[in-house]
Amino acid sequence: MKYSYDLHIHSCLSPCGDMDMTPNNIVNMASLLGLDLIAVSDHNSALNLPAVFAAAKGTGLTVVPAIEANSAEEVHVLCLFETLEDALACSEEFYGHLPPVINRPDIFGEQVIMDQNDKPVGTVDKLLINALDLGLDGLLETVKKHRGLAVPAHVDKTSYSILANLGYIPPEYGFTCIEVKNPEASVEFGGHRITDSDAHYLEDIAEPVRFLDLYEKSARAVLERLRSK
Numbered sequence: 001m002k003y004s005y006d007l008h009i010h011s012c013l014s015p016c017g018d019m020d021m022t023p024n025n026i027v028n029m030a031s032l033l034g035l036d037l038i039a040v041s042d043h044n045s046a047l048n049l050p051a052v053f054a055a056a057k058g059t060g061l062t063v064v065p066a067i068e069a070n071s072a073e074e075v076h077v078l079c080l081f082e083t084l085e086d087a088l089a090c091s092e093e094f095y096g097h098l099p100p101v102i103n104r105p106d107i108f109g110e111q112v113i114m115d116q117n118d119k120p121v122g123t124v125d126k127l128l129i130n131a132l133d134l135g136l137d138g139l140l141e142t143v144k145k146h147r148g149l150a151v152p153a154h155v156d157k158t159s160y161s162i163l164a165n166l167g168y169i170p171p172e173y174g175f176t177c178i179e180v181k182n183p184e185a186s187v188e189f190g191g192h193r194i195t196d197s198d199a200h201y202l203e204d205i206a207e208p209v210r211f212l213d214l215y216e217k218s219a220r221a222v223l224e225r226l227r228s229k
Contacts, residue, residue: 002211003036007064007222008078008153008179008196009205011040013048014068015109015129018201022118023051025202031059033206036217039066041078043128044098046091047113049084054116064219067091068153069143072135076153076160078179078196079143080226082219090146097132140173149223151177154198156185163187177226183208192226 009026010017023040030038038061040052046067056063065087067079081087102125103111111124134142143150152162152169155178162169169175169189177192187193194212199205214221 001215002213003217004034004206004209005037005194005212005222006030006035006197006199006206007037007039007041007066007080007194008068009038009040009199010068011042011048011052012110012112012114013042013045013124013128014200015043015103015105015111015127016200017042017109019110019112020202021200023048023055023114023116024118026205027052027055027059027061029202029205031061033209035061035206035209037062037064037212037222039064039080041066041068043068044070044091044094044130044132045124045128046087047124049087051114051116053084062217062219064222067094069094069139070129070131070160071139072131072133073165074131074160075136075162075165077136077139077143078151078153079148080151080219080223081146081148082223086146086148090142090148093142093146094132095126097134098126098128099130099133101127101130103127136173149177149226150175151179151194151226153179154181155187156180156182176228183210192228194226
């Protein structure tokens with residue numbers, strides 16, 4: 001069966017995310033758009049995922065746990081997980097690899113952690129958009145350790161992508177899927193390709209709407225599909 005998806009959405013935890021990108025606003029917008037699956041993938045952190053899961057409960061919307069990690073090479077990688085627990089454990093490990101640079105909200109934006117009622121319950125001190133001190137090899141090993149799937153993010157963008165910064169997609173990394181921003185992008189790759197919004201504002205969610213053919217509407221089915229040959 002085909003399910004509509006957007007697997008790359010930023011919440012207000014990402015300093016570049018609009019403050020309207022609260023857990024309930026994201027879930028409600030995705031529901032209004034008729035999406036089946038979403039992933040809220042903040043920069044180097046999963047701390048707003050518990051609130052997103054709680055907000056989505058009972059809506060029929062399936063949340064795929066995710067993080068957008070930034071390697072030492074400044075390559076963004078969409079990390080998808082089967083369970084919330086795996087994503088949170090990976091998030092904690094990533095946080096330890098961020099440089100000790102404190103966020104300046106007046107320059108970079110707020111990094112707000114919210115509860116299921118969109119009430120702020122904390123902030124993150126370190127600047128989340130910084131690169132981790134993990135090269136791609138270390139980043140991929142960390143994701144694998146937490147049973148996640150690593151997908152090179154927005155490979156057709158001219159910055160913070162594997163093609164922009166490395167010039168090619170190294171076959172030795174064994175990627176089975178890439179993400180593009182533009183569905184018409186001319187990128188040579190022999191595996192799966194997904195198109196996501198990378199939304200930082202509510203109006204950008206699911207632009208454009210795309211579909212995945214899955215045996216069921218679940219995070220496990222998404223990962224199995226994107227890992228398959």
